[in-house]
Amino acid sequence: MRFSAAGRPLPRPTPTTQPFFDAAREGRLVLQRCPRDGFFYYPRSHCPRCLGRDWEWRAVSGRGSVHAFTLDRVGHDPAQRSRTPLAIAVVELDEGPRMTANVVDCEAEALRVGLPVEACFERVEDVALVQFRPRT
Amino acid sequence: MGKTAAAITGISEWKPARVWEQPMFALEAAAQLAAEVLADAGLTRDQVDGILIGGLPESPMFAPSALAEYLGLRSNFNEVVDLGGATACGMIWRAAAAIEVGACETALVLCPSVPAPLPASSGGAPGKMQMPAYLGGDAWGSPQGQFDIPSGLVAATPGFAMIASRYLATHLVKPETLAKIAVHARYNAQANPLAIFRGRPIAIEDVLASKLVADPLRLLEIVMPCFGGGACLVQRADAARRGPRRPVLVSGFGEHLTHKTVSYMPDLLDTPIRVAAERAFRMAGASREAIDLASIYDCYTITVLLTIEDAGFCRKGQGAAFVDDHDLRWDGGDWPLNTHGGQLGAGQAGMAGGLSHALEAVRQIQGRALGRQLPRAELAYVNGTGGLMAEQVALILEGA
Numbered sequence: 001m002r003f004s005a006a007g008r009p010l011p012r013p014t015p016t017t018q019p020f021f022d023a024a025r026e027g028r029l030v031l032q033r034c035p036r037d038g039f040f041y042y043p044r045s046h047c048p049r050c051l052g053r054d055w056e057w058r059a060v061s062g063r064g065s066v067h068a069f070t071l072d073r074v075g076h077d078p079a080q081r082s083r084t085p086l087a088i089a090v091v092e093l094d095e096g097p098r099m100t101a102n103v104v105d106c107e108a109e110a111l112r113v114g115l116p117v118e119a120c121f122e123r124v125e126d127v128a129l130v131q132f133r134p135r136t
Numbered sequence: 137m138g139k140t141a142a143a144i145t146g147i148s149e150w151k152p153a154r155v156w157e158q159p160m161f162a163l164e165a166a167a168q169l170a171a172e173v174l175a176d177a178g179l180t181r182d183q184v185d186g187i188l189i190g191g192l193p194e195s196p197m198f199a200p201s202a203l204a205e206y207l208g209l210r211s212n213f214n215e216v217v218d219l220g221g222a223t224a225c226g227m228i229w230r231a232a233a234a235i236e237v238g239a240c241e242t243a244l245v246l247c248p249s250v251p252a253p254l255p256a257s258s259g260g261a262p263g264k265m266q267m268p269a270y271l272g273g274d275a276w277g278s279p280q281g282q283f284d285i286p287s288g289l290v291a292a293t294p295g296f297a298m299i300a301s302r303y304l305a306t307h308l309v310k311p312e313t314l315a316k317i318a319v320h321a322r323y324n325a326q327a328n329p330l331a332i333f334r335g336r337p338i339a340i341e342d343v344l345a346s347k348l349v350a351d352p353l354r355l356l357e358i359v360m361p362c363f364g365g366g367a368c369l370v371q372r373a374d375a376a377r378r379g380p381r382r383p384v385l386v387s388g389f390g391e392h393l394t395h396k397t398v399s400y401m402p403d404l405l406d407t408p409i410r411v412a413a414e415r416a417f418r419m420a421g422a423s424r425e426a427i428d429l430a431s432i433y434d435c436y437t438i439t440v441l442l443t444i445e446d447a448g449f450c451r452k453g454q455g456a457a458f459v460d461d462h463d464l465r466w467d468g469g470d471w472p473l474n475t476h477g478g479q480l481g482a483g484q485a486g487m488a489g490g491l492s493h494a495l496e497a498v499r500q501i502q503g504r505a506l507g508r509q510l511p512r513a514e515l516a517y518v519n520g521t522g523g524l525m526a527e528q529v530a531l532i533l534e535g536a
Contacts, residue, residue, distance in 0.1 A: 008286070011285075042400075068299065068404055073348050098400070112305070
């Protein structure tokens with residue numbers, strides 16, 4: 001783990017996952033797509049269904065809906081305590097895979113399972129974190 | 137009738153505590169637990185030829201050999217089990233399986249969950265129990281560190297809250313139903329001298345009025361992490377019959393996992409308990425209706441609800457109705473659950489917390505659950521839940 005100057009935990013990309021983070025910095029959400037099994041997430045060396053390696057990076061819509069969520073009121077990560085209450089959601093993308101991220105620009109009361117959301121990008125130093133916001 | 141090769145005989149359990157007044161190393165705690173469990177089973181150290189442990193802080197590598205050396209054991213079966221809260225149940229079936237195939241005859245299952253003494257130079261006071269937030273998920277190259285932790289999905293509570301949110305959006309559940317699970321756990325804890333919440337019963341209103349920690353989970357629906365320790369001895373059933381304790385057969389077992397974090401759970405409402413429990417019941421040749429006692433891992437109220445469903449005690453989606461329709465208390469309840477108070481009532485003493493569910497079933501079957509003995513306790517369903525509803529182990533324990 002590495003941390004921002006303000007103490008936020010940031011991802012450390014690996015050679016395999018770097019293209020995902022590079023695309024995010026350009027404001028694009030890309031996922032790997034296996035020719036047999038379709039999109040998968042998180043990025044990895046082999047398709048988690050067939051263990052094939054002939055996947056390609058492809059842009060996805062970034063549209064999806066909240067599959068599950070919580071509002072962390074106490075800050076289970078001491079490094080993120082200043083962000084509480086923190087809205088964390090498992091988002092199911094229209095393309096199928098599920099991603100975990102924060103829901104931003106959303107009133108706590110509006111957060112619900114099924115809420116339509118779209119990807120957005122939160123810049124923290126040299127990283128662009130993929131987050132989601134309500135779709136209007 | 138299921139498996140008959142191996143039985144639990146001796147047990148030992150320490151009272152969980154938030155602050156451990158006499159810190160000791162895991163090696164030292166393991167030695168003490170081993171001595172206690174051997175005395176309880178009427179055996180001597182020389183008869184032990186199997187070791188199961190969930191790792192040793194004093195020997196991050198080579199844990200079994202470090203333990204054998206420290207305890208003076210000559211051991212034929214040596215396992216480190218890494219299944220979080222399901223570790224203890226995972227150790228019990230591994231011990232039974234090893235005995236069945238002849239790999240060993242007498243195995244120690246050890247769960248020391250105590251703080252080490254601080255180095256003399258530090259001058260600190262005994263520490264309060266604190267779980268590291270990332271649980272190792274921040275290792276270089278870890279998918280969790282790159283794709284979960286930056287969002288704040290860390291520790292265990294937010295993940296279980298996530299599952300609870302999905303459950304509540306899918307099925308109609310009254311908050312009072314989930315609260316009842318915590319209330320009855322506390323009720324049972326009042327009869328357990330080892331329970332951390334003995335002397336502090338709670339009511340439904342207390343649960344509903346407790347603060348939201350991670351929506352929809354409230355404080356009193358969440359276990360309290362503690363220090364503690366527990367152990368049991370698993371031995372060949374024929375030898376067990378000659379000992380002072382009623383042998384408790386490991387009649388069936390099942391283990392299943394598919395994911396590490398909730399984010400990638402194939403279906404948030406179809407837990408690995410389903411496969412683990414089905415395998416255990418089938419192996420034991422037991423029906424759900426024949427179970428006298430359920431001892432279910434209860435890190436959260438939602439864990440219990442999902443376990444009742446996925447272990448097959450009711451149909452999917454009927455967990456709330458099942459809890460509403462049954463009395464879960466030890467004295468007169470028609471479906472006694474976690475008669476020791478569970479971890480919600482007794483405290484979650486690390487891996488010993490997971491073991492406590494098996495130890496309570498053993499106590500009940502052996503007829504020594506003093507002050508809370510069930511009139512009939514021949515067959516128990518025990519399970520362990522690890523990590524984020526990930527590692528699952530189910531056991532069927534049966535009196536011989």
